[in-house]
Structures are given as C-alpha cells and as structure tokens.
Amino acid sequence: MSATIEVNGLSKWFGNKVAVSELSVNFSPGITGLLGPNGAGKTTMMRVVAGLQVPSQGSVSILGKDPRTDPEIYRKVALVPEDEAVYGHLTASQFVTLAARLSGIDNIEGRVVEAIHLVEMSDSSDRKLDGFSKGMRQRIKVAAALVSDPEILLLDEPLNGADPVQRARLIALFRRLGEEGKTVLVSSHILAEVERMTDQVVAMVDGRLAAMGHISEIRAAMSDKPRRVYIETDQTRRLGSALIQLDGVVGIELDEDRLTLQVTDAQGFARGIPKILADGNYDVTRIEPTDESLESVFRYLVEGE
C-alpha cells in the first residue's frame, strides 16, 4: 500500500533539547499506533506532520505535499490535538460548525449533525463546551475533525479522559475509519488501547524510532530477548527436564504447578512441544506466551529488560 504520510530524516530540536531525531517512517491507510513513553517525541512528531511545527531538519509530506507550504492539504487532513483546549464559549454544535465553515465544506448543517452523531453527542449539541467533561471535549474534538471527512486523521492521545464505554465506542469508530481506507495515526501511551485498535505500531523512545511494523514482527525481531512461555501442569519437574532437551529452550523456572520457559527459537519450540507432551503423556492445562503482548514488547523497547 502506498504511503500517504512520508517522514524523511526528521529532526526537531528546541534550543539544546532534541525532541525528534533523524526519524524516517511512512504511514499508509489503516490505523497505526504511535507509541512511546512521555517525552518520547510523539506529540512533536504529530505536530510536525500536521504542519504546526517546522522541521529543524528533514521533511514531511502528506499525500505528496508539504503541509507547511501547501495549506490546501488541510482539506484532507485533520488533527485532534492532545490539549484539552476548545472554545468554551461555543456550544458543541457551534464548535463543529466553525470547523466545517473554516474547512470550506458544503452542506454544513447535515455534516455537523452527522459528525456529532458519530461521537454520540447529539444530546449535548446545544450545551456550551465550558461545561463539558474532559472526555466529552475529546469526543467533540473528534467530531470537529471528522466533519470535513478527512483522508488523514491525526489523533494525539484521543482517549484521554474518556470513560470506558466512551473509549470502547471511540476505538470502534477509529477502527471503522481505518477499515474505510483512511490513514489514522493514533498516539497513545496506554498500550492496551492501542492494542485494541491496531497491530501496526511505530514505537518512539527518546525522540528516535525504536521499532515499527506488526507487533508480532517486532517481537520476533528481538532475537536477544528470549520469549517467555508459561505452562500450567502438575508435573513440573518431569516436564521441565524433558523440555530443557529441546533446541532453543535456554532457561526454565519451576514453580509448584507451572513452568516458565525462556525460548530463543519460538518456531522450533512450537514444532517440538506436541511430540514431547504426547510421548510423556503429560497433563497440561495451559500453554501461553507471556511476553508477546504489546506491553511486553514496548517494555523491552523502552526499558531494555
């Protein structure tokens, strides 16, 4: 799939502080999670991509155009900024109408109603934003971004402040937009939420690209980090001594009713374990990898442990 956002050798610094360093990454239609701990440079990268900040070095192009020099691109790009800021004196409907008017779109009334409906805020459309909770503000910002039906949606921590039900609904909405072929870039430090939205991630640490791609591919590429496999059985000692014979098993932790293996060759392990279990007639109730999740992968990337 061709890239809609291209970031080439991007660096951004503020005085002596380097926020983003030599970042090269492309984004294609679908949802991509932008991960990183606080201070990793996610928001700065998002702002540079949005054209709100000037690259110190390198370049950004959206649909082949530079957002800094070609404002027409903003007909196809929308940002939900991280800040809670909204125009408190406006009602929800007025806020989304303003976004529609400034974007120069037609049939404003219908689009505004539709956008507010998408984020399930129709009941609050005549209330002033000053009285909105953080989660409601987030949702109305999403509505203001969606009103122009953008091809590219930049979402900076869009789930901040939303309650669990709202989060689930917003996640479903973002997934649907991704499936419709829009490029949706979502930054978040809440990994479980990103995991519910997409398998495609870009991880940043200290302003640099730490990893990109499918979560399982990133995990597979960490050859220096043995995978941990959890096995629940009441024959831990006997099974443990059998499994240590398998190629790629480099460590075993024994507990009363479980084993935790460290495995360097996951595929070899997957091929070999059925035969061992069958031959030894072991009673195993559960086998699962414990560090395949996004959280584990991310911890390895950030903390190196």
Next chain:
Amino acid sequence: MIHLVSHLYRRTMRKGRLIGLTALSAVPAVLFPLLVAGGLEGAGLDEAYAGVVTGAGYTFAIAALVISGGILREERDSGTLPYIYMRPYSRFSLALASVAAGAGAAATLGIAAWALSVLTGLFVGAGPSVTGTGIALFVPAAIGYAAVFVPLGYLYSRSLLIGLGYVLVGETILAFVIPGLAQLSIWRIAMSIYASFVEFGPEAGAGLGPIAPGAGGGIAKLTAVLVAGVALLTWALRKRDAL
C-alpha cells in the same frame, strides 16, 4: 475568509473585556466635552485639548494592544490555534484575517469611546462639533495598532510588555527625542489624518511633532504599516512554529 475574521473578532470581544477597555479608551475622550461645558476657552482649552488627545493616545493604544495583541496570542497560549491554522487558507489570508479582526476589535473600542464622548458632549450641551470628528482619529489608529500588535502577539509571549514599551517609551519619549522615530508613531500618523478634519491649536499641534498634518500622507504611512504588519505575520506563520 469572512468566517475566520468573524471567529477571531468574536472570540476576542468578550463582554467584560469590551466594557473595561472601552471605558479605558473613553476616559480622555469623555473629558473634553466636559471641559468645554465647564467654560474652558482659548489657550486653556487648546492646552486641555492637547492633554486629552495625548491621554487618548495612551489609553487607546493600551486598549488596542490588549485586544489586538491577543488575537493570535490567545489561540497559541490556549492551544486552540490548530483549529484555525490547519485550514485551507494561505498563510497570507490567515495573516490578513487576523489583522483585520484585530483592527475591527480595536476600532470597535475606538468607536465606542468616540460615541461616548459624543453622547457626553450632547448631554452637557457642548454640541457634536466638539467631538464629532473623533472617529477619524480612532479608526486609523485601530488599523495601525492592529498591524503592529497582532504580529507582535503571535511572535512573542511577552507581547504585552513589549507593546507597553512601544507605547510608553517608543511613541512618547523616543519619538520626541529622535524626530525620525515620530514618523513611525502610529498615534501621530492617526493624528495627522485627524488633523485634516479639525483645526489644531499650537498646543495640540505640537503633539504631532515633525509629522505634517494631512490625510494623504497619513493614509500612505498607515498603508505602509499595514502592508509591513501583514507581511511580517505571513512570514511568521510560514516560518515559525505555530505551537
């Protein structure tokens, strides 16, 4: 672009601020008809008039600084700038809209101050001829100040302090000490236009410094200030971080 101007104008014209800044702008303008009604005549009146015009130069300039300097500064500080920046307008259009909104907001204050002085004049029997032409002073000043303060507000977070320095030191002390600087004084440029509509006595005329009265030259200078202000803001919107 009209939606952008309208949004920026309405956002900055909050009720409390509008009342406070109108009151600030109106104090000297309202004083004059009161002085006329009090029987002041001749040289004393000319002296009082000079004081009123100079006073209005301070109070209106400060009000214009607050209202127009905040046009984009507030958007930046509050984090709402992306809502207007990420729109399909050229940076020139955005700059022009911002200065237009700033000028409109400052002019509203000026017109309100002028209207108050006319009403006061009518109330005390001074007649509209005393204050009727004041609009020719406030509106050009509003345009000039917006052209200076809107870009200043966008570029510097301490724009209020810098603007006060310009008004209190640049426009008064430095402009008197260095005659060349008087040519750049927005208030004097506005006064030179105003002087086409009223007859200044020697005291009030002295406030102009080396600037020759006349609408033509004043409007030309005002246009130059406006072009420079919009150009500077366009450059800043293109080349500087918006957040």
